Structures are given as C-alpha cells and as structure tokens.
Amino acid sequence: MDMISGLRAAAAGTAGTGVDTARSRALLSDDLVSAFSLRGRTAVVTGAASGIGRQAAITFAHAGADVVLGDLDRDGLEATAAEVVAAGGTATVAPTDVSDRSQVNALAVAAVRAGGRLDVWANVAGVIRTCRIVDATPEDLDAVTRVNLYGTYWGVAAAGRAMKHGGSIINVSSAGGEMPAPTLSVYAMTKAAIAHLTRCAAAELGPAGIRVNAVAPGFTDTPMVQRLWTRPDGSVDEDARAQMLALRSAQSPLGTTATADDQAWAMLYLAADASRFVTGQVLRPNGGVVM
Ligand SMILES: NC(=O)c1ccc[n+]([C@@H]2O[C@H](COP(=O)([O-])OP(=O)(O)OC[C@H]3O[C@@H](n4cnc5c(N)ncnc54)[C@H](O)[C@@H]3O)[C@@H](O)[C@H]2O)c1
Structure with a gap:
C-alpha cells in the first residue's frame, strides 16, 4: 500500500x-x-544510492512519483530502486556523476524519456572532506566544490530547462553552512553557496512556475556521518558512535539527532503542492541547532 x-x-x-x-x-x-501527493509526477533524485537521497527517493515514490535515480554508485542505485519497486513504485536507474555537466544533462533527458515530463528535481548528492585552511590543497577545494556546488548548479540548470510545466527544485545545504567549525571550511563554503544559489535560481525561474528551495539538514544518521565511527576494517566503534550521537544530540533543544526520514519528509513538503507558495527558502530540519 x-x-x-x-x-x-x-x-x-x-x-x-x-x-x-x-x-x-x-x-x-x-x-x-x-x-502532499506526487501522483503522476516524475522526480529526479541525485545521491539516491545512499542516506538522505535514498530515503527521499523512497518517500517520493510512496507519495506516488515515478522516480529517476542518479548517483555514482550503481549498486546503491539498484538497491534503492528495488525498495521503490517492492513498495509498488516505479524507478529508473541512471548512473550519473553530478560534477559532469553533460552527465547531468543526460539525467534530465532520461527523466523526461521515462516520465514524459519533469516535475521535481532534488540535488542531494554531496561529499564532505575535512582539512585545515592552512593545509588545504587545490585538490581539497576541487573535490568538494565539483560535487557539492557544481553538481547542484548543473542540476538546477538542467531541471530549469527540462521543466516545461513548472516544477519544484530542492537543493541540499547544511547546518554547517551557517555554523563555522574548524576543518570544515570547504564543505561549509559550498553549502552556504548552495543556499544563495537557491535564492538566485528562485528569482530567475519563478516566472516559469518553477519553485526552488533548499533543506539545510542538521546532523543526520547516514553513511556520510557513520564514517566517523566506522573503523578501516568496516567494524563499528560503538563508543565513538555513542559519544558522537550524545555530543550532537546535546546541541539540539530536542535532545536528539535526525534520521534520513526527517529530511525526506521536509523534502516531500517542498516537492508537493503543499508548498506551492514557497520559493527561495531554506528549510532547516536541524532540531533547533541553528535557529
Ligand atoms: N548526514 C548529515 O548529517 C548531513 C547534514 C547536512 C547536510 N547533508 C547533505 O545531505 C546530502 C546527502 O548526504 P548523506 O548524509 O545522505 O550522505 P551519503 O554519503 O550517505 O550519500 C551521498 C551520496 O552522494 C553520492 N555522490 C557523491 N559524489 C557524487 C557524484 N559526483 N555524483 C553523483 N553522486 C555522488 C554518493 O555516492 C552517495 O550515494 C549531502 O549533500 C550532504 O552534504 C548531510
């Protein structure tokens, strides 16, 4: 059901x-x-092989969308697609490197081919890397900027061209884009830029009936952060996990951290007509860590 x-x-x-x-x-x-329904709509989700992107794709499919899944990780995409199909939905797997403009354009073409139209595009793919500013290399900046910033930019551009009947674009910023923290400058910079790209794109694409919003998640239990407590051999350091979750929970007035569902529900709101008068906004499912 x-x-x-x-x-x-x-x-x-x-x-x-x-x-x-x-x-x-x-x-x-x-x-x-x-x-809150996406029935009859086609939704592209990048980063759909894992974490927030996977959950967003599954949630959009539960709301009735035909989902088109982009990511570098083909096996992860197949696993997400299998969950969508098991729930009675339709998924198209489209391996994509979002840092490559031509691949992002091809993802839009695949979506229109699959669904006949494009209604929703969620730019979720992202990477994180830590480095001190005094030690950062051009490679550190390139690796993060190419995926987070260029990837989101090319996604907005491809969606803006392909949405012929209006639509909703959802970008993924981060609480880190507002809260300065040592060693996260490059990641935080890209996420702050995504928030402003969202506002610029909303101003430019609004006349075509295209809304552009972002979510800025707080600490969310996904493979991206699970790496913080996963040992090189793949085993989980339970003490490190408990310490990190306790530390992050204590930063929230709600005393907890997020799951991927928390982000997917916020994204469903932004994707659906429930938010039809909302554009150029950054919704912050962060448990009140930044207000
Ligand atoms: N988890 C958090 O606490 C948190 C907090 C704030 C923001 N975010 C953002 O949420 C988004 C999703 O993160 P997540 O936590 O689910 O991480 P994740 O690592 O579980 O998933 C990220 C996905 O992006 C894909 N990806 C990476 N580079 C790519 C590329 N070049 N082309 C296509 N796909 C690529 C990966 O293969 C992976 O499937 C990211 O943009 C991240 O910055 C996460």
Missing part, C-alpha cells in the same frame, strides 16, 4: 490503525491528501 492509499485507508478506517476514524475522515480531505 503506497502512502496515499495508506492515508485513505486510515481515513476510511480500514488500515487497522486504531485512530478515531470519524475524526480522521474529517481531517483527511481530498485537498489535504492531494497537497
């Missing part, structure tokens, strides 16, 4: 949820369901 059918079943009292069915029926009007 996809997300929309599930909501309807709950509203009809058939999902065995134990909810007050009369009340749910009143609340889950057709307008409310369709405001």
Whole structure:
C-alpha cells in the first residue's frame, strides 16, 4: 500500500490503525491528501544510492512519483530502486556523476524519456572532506566544490530547462553552512553557496512556475556521518558512535539527532503542492541547532 492509499485507508478506517476514524475522515480531505501527493509526477533524485537521497527517493515514490535515480554508485542505485519497486513504485536507474555537466544533462533527458515530463528535481548528492585552511590543497577545494556546488548548479540548470510545466527544485545545504567549525571550511563554503544559489535560481525561474528551495539538514544518521565511527576494517566503534550521537544530540533543544526520514519528509513538503507558495527558502530540519 503506497502512502496515499495508506492515508485513505486510515481515513476510511480500514488500515487497522486504531485512530478515531470519524475524526480522521474529517481531517483527511481530498485537498489535504492531494497537497502532499506526487501522483503522476516524475522526480529526479541525485545521491539516491545512499542516506538522505535514498530515503527521499523512497518517500517520493510512496507519495506516488515515478522516480529517476542518479548517483555514482550503481549498486546503491539498484538497491534503492528495488525498495521503490517492492513498495509498488516505479524507478529508473541512471548512473550519473553530478560534477559532469553533460552527465547531468543526460539525467534530465532520461527523466523526461521515462516520465514524459519533469516535475521535481532534488540535488542531494554531496561529499564532505575535512582539512585545515592552512593545509588545504587545490585538490581539497576541487573535490568538494565539483560535487557539492557544481553538481547542484548543473542540476538546477538542467531541471530549469527540462521543466516545461513548472516544477519544484530542492537543493541540499547544511547546518554547517551557517555554523563555522574548524576543518570544515570547504564543505561549509559550498553549502552556504548552495543556499544563495537557491535564492538566485528562485528569482530567475519563478516566472516559469518553477519553485526552488533548499533543506539545510542538521546532523543526520547516514553513511556520510557513520564514517566517523566506522573503523578501516568496516567494524563499528560503538563508543565513538555513542559519544558522537550524545555530543550532537546535546546541541539540539530536542535532545536528539535526525534520521534520513526527517529530511525526506521536509523534502516531500517542498516537492508537493503543499508548498506551492514557497520559493527561495531554506528549510532547516536541524532540531533547533541553528535557529
Ligand atoms: N548526514 C548529515 O548529517 C548531513 C547534514 C547536512 C547536510 N547533508 C547533505 O545531505 C546530502 C546527502 O548526504 P548523506 O548524509 O545522505 O550522505 P551519503 O554519503 O550517505 O550519500 C551521498 C551520496 O552522494 C553520492 N555522490 C557523491 N559524489 C557524487 C557524484 N559526483 N555524483 C553523483 N553522486 C555522488 C554518493 O555516492 C552517495 O550515494 C549531502 O549533500 C550532504 O552534504 C548531510
């Protein structure tokens, strides 16, 4: 049962949820369901092989979208696609290096070929690398900038050209783009730039009915951060994991860290008509770490 059918079943009292069915029926009007539905829409998600991108793709598919999955990691893409298909959705796997403009353009062509139109494009692919400013090399700057900044820029450009009926572009910034931290200057710089690219693109593409927004996640438990407590042999250093999660949780007034779901739900809001009057904004699912 996809997300929309599930909501309807709950509203009809058939999902065995134990909810007050009369009340749910009143609340889950057709307008409310369709405001969060992506049924009949084609959505591209980059970085879809892992973490936030994978969860966003699965969530968009649950909301009814045909998803087109871009990433460097073909095996990871196949695993995401298998989850989408198992949930009754449709997924197209399109291996893509987002730092390469021609590959990003090809991803847009593949999406339009798969769905006949393009409605949603989420630029999630990203990398992180630490270095002290005094030690940074051109390679450090290139490696991060090419994926995070160029990759997002080419994604916005390709989506802006391919969205013929309006649409929603969602970029991924970071709480790190607002909170200075030692050794993260290059990553943080790209994420701050993505927030401003989002505003520039919203101004430029709005007249074509294309909304451009970003999420700026706080610390989210994905393979990107799991590397902090994974030993070179692949085993998990449980003490390091517990310490890191405790440290990051303590920075949030909510006393916890995020899961990929928390980011995917925010992205679904930005993808769907529920946010139809929202553009040029950075939504910060960060547990209040930056306000
Ligand atoms: N996890 C966090 O705490 C956190 C916080 C703030 C922002 N973010 C951002 O969220 C996004 C997703 O991160 P995640 O935590 O899911 O990380 P992740 O490492 O789990 O996933 C990143 C994905 O990007 C893909 N990728 C890397 N380079 C690529 C390239 N050149 N072309 C195509 N794909 C490429 C990787 O293969 C991987 O599948 C990133 O932009 C990251 O900066 C993450």
